[in-house]
Amino acid sequence: MISINDISFEYPITDEKTRTVLKNISLEIKAGESITVMGPNGSGKTTFARCLNGLLVPSKGKVVVDGLPTDEPTNLTEIRRRVGMVFQNPDNQIVSATVEREIAFGLENLGKPYDEMHRIVDEELEKFNLQQYRKKAPHYLSGGEKQKLAMAAVLAMRPSYLILDEPTSLLDPQSRKDILQLVRQFHSAENDHSHITTIFITQFAEEALSADRLIIFYDGRIFMDGAPEKVFSNIKPLLEIGLEPPVKILMQNLVKRT
């Protein structure tokens, strides 16, 4: 479980001025949940995500990952292993000269024995259908393939939580579908990633429907939190903050009214 206890976050603007972008947020993320996070630009989603694995430490309040507080520097290595992060732009994440080395990179850092490392790299290549590129340099891959590689490298570490910060926003519709399907598969499949907890940040309402829970951010606060269909049924307040519910929900609502 990740518990978020009344956290606020301030970015320094000048020596004496700060800007508060997260305001008194409390949440519990239970093991095995699949959560989507949405919210207008600048509402604090990325800042929140970075607080979950200790990349940022809240100015006030506490984040505790499986009993480990993120404000304790000695916990950070273990927290980062448990909480994997995939970002919007895979180019900012990929560091190795070949596809297979990228997947092995984190495992080497963990000191995994060679045989086990080899097995995991093979498994991840297969899962993401990247086998034919294993010896290739990552910059030869398409955007969607690079995003798959970034995910494979994170999942190779066998995290308990997977945070994806708009992983589909730079992709075409087909690659977007592929990535979403893979994320849902990790969450539900009986494999090594079985029931991994996923926190998926997206601007595409359709992508939220398949999650257990949808959290809407607005102006650094939690605006709504609940089952996706229920949250989306609040059409008017969502439209007022600039979020459009999925077409399916809008249609259902139209039918109900007529």
Ligand SMILES: Nc1ncnc2c1ncn2[C@@H]1O[C@H](COP(=O)(O)OP(=O)(O)OP(=O)(O)O)[C@@H](O)[C@H]1O
């Ligand atoms: N390093 C920083 N220094 C100062 N302000 C920052 C910094 N990073 C982000 N901010 C501000 O904090 C606010 C929240 O940013 P954040 O990136 O968390 O929002 P977001 O919901 O992820 O937005 P987007 O949908 O555009 O990705 C924004 O107003 C942003 O300008």
Ligand SMILES: [Mg+2]
């Ligand atoms: Mg963001």
